[in-house]
Amino acid sequence: MSWTAAILLAIGAFALAAFVLRAPRRGWEAIGAALLLGIAGYALQASPGVPAAPKAPRERVGGNADAWVEARSQVTKSGIPPSDRWVIIADALxxxxxFASAAEILxxxxxxxxxxxxxxxxxxxxxVSHADGTLTPASLYAYRxxxxxxxxxxxxxxFLGLAMAQSGRLEEAGTLWRRLLEQTPPDAPWLADLQGKIEQLDAIVAAQRSGSPAR
Incomplete structure (x- = not known):
């Protein structure tokens, strides 16, 4: 019964993404691959015959990506319109x-x-997340x-500034963020976060120039 439920759930999830949420046809393969990967993981690790036992929650894999998705929502404050159902699917992935499946959907x-x-x-x-936080030519093109x-x-x-900072391009990130700060209204919800990031970045750059560790 557990196998039947898992397979039916995978089929239902694919049908929901492909026909109800109307994911692009070229992304169907990525969705199917993600679902098959989940079934394969179930086959390797699941033990449906073993009684359930509560355990302490473990740290989520991909928490950094989850933080980037949440941060994008906070910065844009625009929500995702119904026409962007594939963005919702990609965010879930x-x-x-x-990350690769999400990028393919997008x-x-x-x-x-x-x-x-x-x-x-x-x-x-x-x-960027797929490249372990590195700004690649493909991600730079997408930002542009x-x-x-x-x-x-x-x-x-x-986010381009954030990716630049993570890739070691600190001064470029600072220039980009300061330009954004000049255009940011005083009541913007991300203003304090942006100011804090600029201060941290400036401290790191100053420490590198002086040869002393940043505080």
């Missing part, structure tokens, strides 16, 4: 560490609508497309 979304800035931004973040699609959107410069 990214939260579970399936690639289909941006092919269908090249002006979808939210999808470009989500793709850029997924690509996101900025071109929505020039007034704070998300692209905010």
């Amino acid at each position: 990214a939260r579970n560490g399936q 690639r289909g979304a941006t092919s269908a609508d090249p002006k979808n800035g939210e999808a470009w931004l989500a793709m850029a973040n997924a690509l 497309r996101a900025a071109a699609a929505a020039p007034e959107h704070p998300g692209p410069p905010y």
Whole structure:
């Protein structure tokens, strides 16, 4: 019965993503692969015949990606419109560490609508997470497309600066963030976070120049 339930759940999840949420057809393979991976993990690790025993929760895999998804929601404050159902699917994949699958879903979304800035931004973040926090040419291209699609959107410069900082391009990140700070309204919910990041970045850069460790 447990196997039947697992297979039916996987089929139902695929049908929901493909036909109800209308994920792009080119992303169906990625969704199917993610579901098959889940079934394979169940086959390797599940023990349906063993009585349940409560355990302390473990730290989630892909917590960094989960933080990036939440941060994008906080910075944009725009929500995801119904037409961006594939962004919702991609966010769910990214939260579970399936960055390549998320990027593939978003690639289909941006092919269908090249002006979808939210999808470009989500793709850029997924690509950065897939590269272990490194800014790659593909993610840089996605950030630039996101900025071109929505020039007034704070998300692209905010997250591009974050990716630059993680990749060691500190001064470039500082320049980008200071430019964003000049354009940020005083009541923006991300203002304090942005100011704090700039102060931390400036301290690190100053410490590197002086040869002393940053505090």
